[in-house]
Amino acid sequence: MPSADLNILRESLDLLILKALTWGPRHGYAISEWIEGSTSEILLIEEGTLYPALHRLAERGWVTSEWGQSHSGRRARYYELTRDGRAHLRSQGSVWQRYVEAIAKALRTQTAEVGG
């Protein structure tokens, strides 16, 4: 995968994770379910990539984790949005939105105009 694509993917995955946590602490599986549900399974082709992403976010201080108990009684790791994470989501979210719209707009234009 070319690195540019990787960055875009990473960035979008990060934002989705942060978004998933705005409703409160969740464990990894719940996050992956939310992303699947809200993006129609387009983005998370390999569920496992979620975990390095979570660690990345933790290292940046945008999420924290705490071990707790799941509904089924199993030991599970819960992730929680930090204040920094929330701020990042707020600022980067709108940037991302404008970016996506700009790309979409560009892709919608007619090929003929480019040629001629």
Add this chain to the structure above:
Amino acid sequence: MDRVRRLLRLPGRLRRADRDVDDEIAFHLALREAKLEASGMGHAQAHVRARERFGDMAAIRAECVESERRLIERERRMTISEELGSDIRMAIRSARGARGFTVTALLTIALGVGATTAVFSVVQAVLLRPLPYPASDRIVRVFGAANSFDAPLSSPNFRDVVAQSKSLSAIGGYVWNEATVTGLGEPMRIMTAAVNGDFFGALGVKPVLGRALSPDETRIGAPRRAVVSHEFWITHLGGERRLAGLHVTLRGGSYDVVGVMPPGFVFPGRTQIWIGSFYADAENLRPGFLWSTVARLRPGVTVDAARAELDGILERIESTYGRAEAGVSGARVRLLQEEIVGGQRTPLLFLFGSVALVLLIACANVATAALARGEARHVELGIRAALGAGRGRLIRQTLSEHLLIALAGGAVGAGVAAGLTRALAQLGPRATGLPRLDETGVNGGALLFAFAATLVAGAAIGLLPAWQASRADLRGSLARAGRGTTGDGSRARRALVIAEVALAVALTVGAGLLIRSLQTLLSGSPGFEPRNVATVAVSLPESQYTDGARVVGYFDQLLAGIRAIPGVSHASLVNSVPYDGNQIGGGIVTDADPQTSGKGAYYRLTSDGYFETLRIPLLRGRTFGPNDGPASPQVAVVTRAFAKMAWGDANPIGRRIKWVPKFDAHDEWLTVIGVVGDTKSFATDDGSGPAVYVSYRQRPERALEGVAVLVGYTGDARSVLESVRRQMAALDRDVPVEFSSVDAIMARSVAYRRFIMLVMTGFGAFALFLAALGVYGVLAYSVARRQREIGVRMALGARRAQVVGLVAKDGARAVVPGVLLGLVGAGFLTRTMRSMLYGVGPSDPAALTGAIVSLVVVAAIACLVPARRASHVDPLTAIRTEG
């Protein structure tokens, strides 16, 4: 909530990164499998599918573990700094909670550190700081040894030393005296120095403008040249940079100014003008004492080596010319630095040691209070220990709490030190007798010292409570809760208070001894009556009073005029007022033994009426009269001690004596005409020093060196002195005058002792106060703790007096061992102060009793409040509240 979670969280190092990551992945896969199965997939297929969807398991796991490790490491680091931060926050919070304790502790430390730092600053300025000359530790003073007297060198001896010495690289002599400088506005008395040899080279200081006097220029007969101080140049010469054409007039001659010394250079004393030698008549007088000598050691030469060499040179002179002609036998060589502050070293170091003890007492006091507080907090500490606060954490917390108080106290203490030091510096060298005191200030070194003292204080007050905290455990605490404690803390506190009492007693004994010394010094009769005698320092300008007749004419007129003032009983003059620190003396031979000059006596130049003015009793013969003039035979009045020394019990009237060396050219055999009572010449003098009085009328030119006119009065001093001032102005406007009194001169002579005594008394009082506070604290605490017991006793019929007795007994348990230990300590302390005592032994009963009594009194007062509280305990309430 956050707190609890943090307390419950496992320490970072116990967690395993890989296990956490594995658990997390396993959890994900399990949920995924469950969901797939729920949608109808078979178990085995769901297992495979879940892993397919997960992706590259090994790579993901590796990435996660690595990141997890970094996170754990970071968290561990955060926890430490976070704990430290929370330690400090908790320390501030608990300090705020116990405002009374904090304020008292802070002020105690502030005063302790402040006083210690101030004394350190003085020690530093007076003892430690090098003199302001280059390589000042290589500058020595050289004396001739004349019996026990450190004698200046005569001109021939000085020349020989300069010619022969190989261990000294520059040798300079100086004679320091006041001179009248005229021609620059009002005539003024200025400190001047005649210098000889390489004076400026020996001190290593170069002029900032022009040049210094070369050795050749200091010789007799060289052109008259002068070097002036920076201060004199600015004030009196207008700071004129072109020196050519500038001159100063003194000693009847005009001197060209050739150089200006750097600011602050005023050696010796406060010299403003340096000129060459003008002692033509002393040029070849070997048995004389003239040049105070400074010299620079050659590289690699030690003081001892220089001493050995100079000793040899002067001994050779003695064996060549004989003892009487050589004037000295051997040399004494000492570092200039030691010479200047030598006498102050012991008392100052003693003061420094004492103030350090005061700081120690202050720390003990705060530590006692901190321990009591720690006991009161044992439940809190126990709970925190049970909640997982580690032992180390509790120790750290207690220490940081006390360090914080100490640091705050130290900061305030630095301010206290600055204030105290400024106050001391303003007293100045004159009022305290401390050289260089006016140069004292709180500098970087002093601040560093204050910081170190603060840290020591912080550790001193924090260590015991920290140890106490480390023993905190919940079960014990809760079991003891509500019953009070009688554990180690209480014992430690009692030990601290005993130590405080002991130190306070030792310091008070020291202060008492100094007070008693000063008392003894001032109480003994000096042999004269100092009250109601004003002094007027008079210096006639040599340029105008060129012959003896004019000098005598001036003083005859002046004294007659003063005697005529209403309220004046006597008027006379003397070359140096007793106790003024300027007593001169010389060797003397008698007709009983004219070959040796082994006898020494003070040289006193007086007018008629001197003995009457100071009410010194005439024992035999007569005193000087107006007829003892230049034409009549030279006469002398001697003291009883002198007569006894010279002729034993034989009648001294009509016997003859002679100064060797001569004080002036026409000194001849003197005939004794009278014997007067002995007088003290300085504060610690026992009055047995023999003295010889000569008549100024027979050598009036010696009065040009400056004399004091003594005015005995009966009425109002101010109006008398005003009349004297008018009288003198009318007689000769060009004569500068300076008023004082014999009383004031005597007080100034003990200024240093008084200063040390006052500071020491302050320390003693402060120590007593602190010790009393300590006793109070222990008793108040023990009364509060024993309320129930006291209640029971009272319920069983104990009377108030018995309860008070109970408390007093408790107090005595701290005070009595403290006093005993203190007396032992005082034994050590006073051994070091023997040289500072006068007329009292280190075990002076009055000082010892005084210290014990004052301690017992303040301790009794400290007992009073807790005892009262105990005796007012209501049995019922006491039993109920603690039951």
